[in-house]
Amino acid sequence: MPFGLLKYGLNSEYPGKHHFTPATELKRHYDVVIIGAGGHGTAIAYNLAKYHGITNVAVLEKSYLGGGNTARNTAVIRSNYLTEEGVNFYRESVKLFNNLSNEFNYNVMMESRGQLTLAHSDAAIRSFRWRAEVNQHMGVRSELIDRQTIAEMVPNLNMSEDSRYPIMAGLWHADGATARHDAVAWGYAKGACDRGVELHQLTEVEDIEITQGRVTAVKTNRGRVECGAVVQAVAGASSVVAKKAGIALPIHCYPLQAMVTQPYKPILTPHISSPHVHVYVHQTSRGEFVIGGGSDPYPLYHTRATLDQRETLAAASMELFPFLAQARMLRQWAGTTDMTPDYSPIMGLSPVENYYLDAGWGTWGFKATPICGVTMAELVATKKVPDLIKPFELERFYRYDQINEAGATAASH
Amino acid sequence: MKLLTCPLNGQRNISEFTYGGEYHPMPDPNTTDSRAWAEHVFFHDNAAGVVTEWWCHTASSFWFLAERNTITDKVIRTFDTSEIFNERVDFKVPDAAEKQS
Numbered sequence: 001m002p003f004g005l006l007k008y009g010l011n012s013e014y015p016g017k018h019h020f021t022p023a024t025e026l027k028r029h030y031d032v033v034i035i036g037a038g039g040h041g042t043a044i045a046y047n048l049a050k051y052h053g054i055t056n057v058a059v060l061e062k063s064y065l066g067g068g069n070t071a072r073n074t075a076v077i078r079s080n081y082l083t084e085e086g087v088n089f090y091r092e093s094v095k096l097f098n099n100l101s102n103e104f105n106y107n108v109m110m111e112s113r114g115q116l117t118l119a120h121s122d123a124a125i126r127s128f129r130w131r132a133e134v135n136q137h138m139g140v141r142s143e144l145i146d147r148q149t150i151a152e153m154v155p156n157l158n159m160s161e162d163s164r165y166p167i168m169a170g171l172w173h174a175d176g177a178t179a180r181h182d183a184v185a186w187g188y189a190k191g192a193c194d195r196g197v198e199l200h201q202l203t204e205v206e207d208i209e210i211t212q213g214r215v216t217a218v219k220t221n222r223g224r225v226e227c228g229a230v231v232q233a234v235a236g237a238s239s240v241v242a243k244k245a246g247i248a249l250p251i252h253c254y255p256l257q258a259m260v261t262q263p264y265k266p267i268l269t270p271h272i273s274s275p276h277v278h279v280y281v282h283q284t285s286r287g288e289f290v291i292g293g294g295s296d297p298y299p300l301y302h303t304r305a306t307l308d309q310r311e312t313l314a315a316a317s318m319e320l321f322p323f324l325a326q327a328r329m330l331r332q333w334a335g336t337t338d339m340t341p342d343y344s345p346i347m348g349l350s351p352v353e354n355y356y357l358d359a360g361w362g363t364w365g366f367k368a369t370p371i372c373g374v375t376m377a378e379l380v381a382t383k384k385v386p387d388l389i390k391p392f393e394l395e396r397f398y399r400y401d402q403i404n405e406a407g408a409t410a411a412s413h
Numbered sequence: 414m415k416l417l418t419c420p421l422n423g424q425r426n427i428s429e430f431t432y433g434g435e436y437h438p439m440p441d442p443n444t445t446d447s448r449a450w451a452e453h454v455f456f457h458d459n460a461a462g463v464v465t466e467w468w469c470h471t472a473s474s475f476w477f478l479a480e481r482n483t484i485t486d487k488v489i490r491t492f493d494t495s496e497i498f499n500e501r502v503d504f505k506v507p508d509a510a511e512k513q514s
Contacts, residue, residue, distance in 0.1 A: 240461050
């Protein structure tokens with residue numbers, strides 16, 4: 001090891017390789033154009049190239065790889081949802097996440113430290129029992145635990161009965177995890193580009209050409225590109241991009257704010273979430289506390305941070321972990337969430353032929369990245385909607401058949 | 414702290430207000446089919462730019478309209494609903510619904 005380090009140090013050229021070579025010229029035609037090079041877009045490209053042999057693919061990104069909501073989410077992975085459709089979908093996603101570093105041969109820093117959701121009311125305990133039953137029935141590790149178990153599991157948690165909302169019980173989800181969100185996008189992009197997919201950054205789609213109900217080309221700031229199919233994976237700008245294809249979506253965009261403290265020694269193992277005080281907290285492997293879960297009270301496409309949310313998040317996290325009162329904040333930021341009326345995503349076919357939607361990712365997008373890549377690639381390659389994502393089709397709103405996902409992130413309810 | 418001007422109560426802290434959704438006229442329930450009704454209920458514009466929307470001053474339950482830019486978060490103006498609703502809105506059960514039941 002020291003010799004290896006010395007070799008690195010004395011080498012005049014840094015021997016490390018770039019992860020991948022970004023494409024230079026836009027071709028005139030691609031079989032598939034994917035709009036958005038976040039986790040989802042690159043995951044779809046990766047699966048198309050690796051498992052379906054479709055490599056004439058361009059991923060168009062108006063900014064840079066993984067620079068949107070992929071970089072702004074709080075990197076939480078879990079599958080303890082409430083609806084059958086949601087649990088099935090996210091269970092498969094967690095399985096794929098567990099093997100993702102091996103799949104890429106690239107470390108995504110997956111850490112399965114579990115997730116604990118806190119109940120501060122009888123109503124919450126009832127709903128957690130329901131969730132635990134649904135989860136266990138569907139093969140997800142999820143159980144209701146009492147105060148004593150919580151106190152042993154998280155010794156720093158404020159278990160006082162004199163606090164404003166005393167902790168009464170918890171929903172323990174052993175499959176809960178975090179991963180490095182940037183690395184997920186980088187790993188997918190690397191794997192896709194190695195197989196011939198072209199990643200075009202700073203390439204913004206300005207218009208989408210539709211002829212006789214079929215998408216035929218996209219116009220970008222770098223020229224026109226003909227395409228056999230288009231997938232939009234632009235969480236946070238879904239309505240704006242879909243509108244270019246003449247598609248209306250049942251989405252409202254709200255900023256979701258989070259912040260991160262200075263690093264501490266490792267003292268908190270699981271991810272802690274409290275729907276009641278509207279906050280979730282976990283300690284990263286670097287030692288920082290990530291504090292998230294503040295949705296702005298009205299829709300906005302701006303990712304500014306506000307003092308209101310900082311106060312709310314600080315107050316809520318201090319109620320759970322009083323020692324955080326001493327913590328200094330390093331950063332506060334926002335991501336734009338696509339909120340759907342039923343807190344479930346919108347995936348699959350659109351009213352335009354060969355134009356596929358990967359939208360409505362609200363606060364549940366990062367944790368769906370691998371399974372979204374698998375299912376959307378299968379859809380694009382075979383033109384058949386995989387059973388796993390059939391319930392999430394846009395058409396459900398016209399049938400008044402929503403999937404009410406009350407197990408979505410604490411922030412938005 | 415962000416301020417919003419209520420047409421009734423004047424300039425107040427935005428935390429005193431509740432956002433009430435996009436303003437979009439209701440189609441006639443008697444002539445609208447189920448598909449168009451779904452669009453009215455669920456499918457909103459979600460525009461990046463200037464939008465007209467409902468707001469309520471929570472403390473006084475006063476509803477009004479605002480024009481706001483959703484990219485810059487600047488409120489352009491707030492105004493009384495009488496600018497748009499200049500005749501009485503009748504909320505009786507639509508004839509089509511009575512026929513069904």
